[in-house]
Amino acid sequence: MKFAKMQGTGNDFICVDCFREKIVHPHSLARRLCDRHFGIGADGLLLLLPSAAADCRMELYNRDGSAAGMCGNGLRCAGAYLNAHLLPQRQEMIIETRAGLKRLWKKEGGYRVDMEAPRLEAHALPVLSERGLVIEEAFSVEGKTVTLTCVSMGNPHAVCFVEKTEEAELELLGRALEHHHRFPEGVNTEFVEIVDEEHLKVRVWERGCGETMACGTGACAAVVAGALTGRCGRSASVRLPGGTLTVEWEQGGPVFLEGPAEEVFSGEIPAV
């Protein structure tokens, strides 16, 4: 089986061109190939398949084999793979995901993705805080009270604002929230430090992966939550351990994510 190793701000994927390869058991394959000691090593398995409605269909499987509805870094990597191997001249593409059709544009140094509008949890009600009406929930986790703003970008996110990302109890709280009864399908948790109105620092504990170098949907959720709670503007530069992403949330509309994506190497492994 041929594959391409892709990365976007250090969030890395094993990309398989399923226009040419046939994958029968993606969940177990993701667990085996994403292992960084006994496999190729990656945060996820990215399958690119034919689509009747788009340039291709993207399926993302986390390192633990679980399927995810959306992946912002993965979409940019899919665009880079398509431009390199299947659609070399295309400047604009549409990729089908489990969360619907997503449009992306090739840009200097990477891709810009229309992530569409965020969705708030059904019961998320504004509460009055010193910043006015904000959307936050208090959770009891591991004997601590954490305040979260829950946002869906086609996959679930819990955003926690902290003074310093370096001091966040990321594994303790991220792992506990991932398996918290409030999130029956699990959750990605972002620990967000507000530098100023237009700059955020973020670390992410990803569902099905653990801490990653970056999370595209997580960067979007961080800016949306920051804007909803009056902590930052609707457009911001998001600095993650693996690099910087740009997020813009149009008034009452979609979120746009912009950042790099590259093919690091390609290879072949025995038929799976």
Ligand SMILES: N[C@H](CCC[C@H](N)C(=O)O)C(=O)O
């Ligand atoms: N772990 C995520 C999927 C990968 C998302 C992330 N890598 C991104 O770039 O958005 C989930 O289970 O929802």
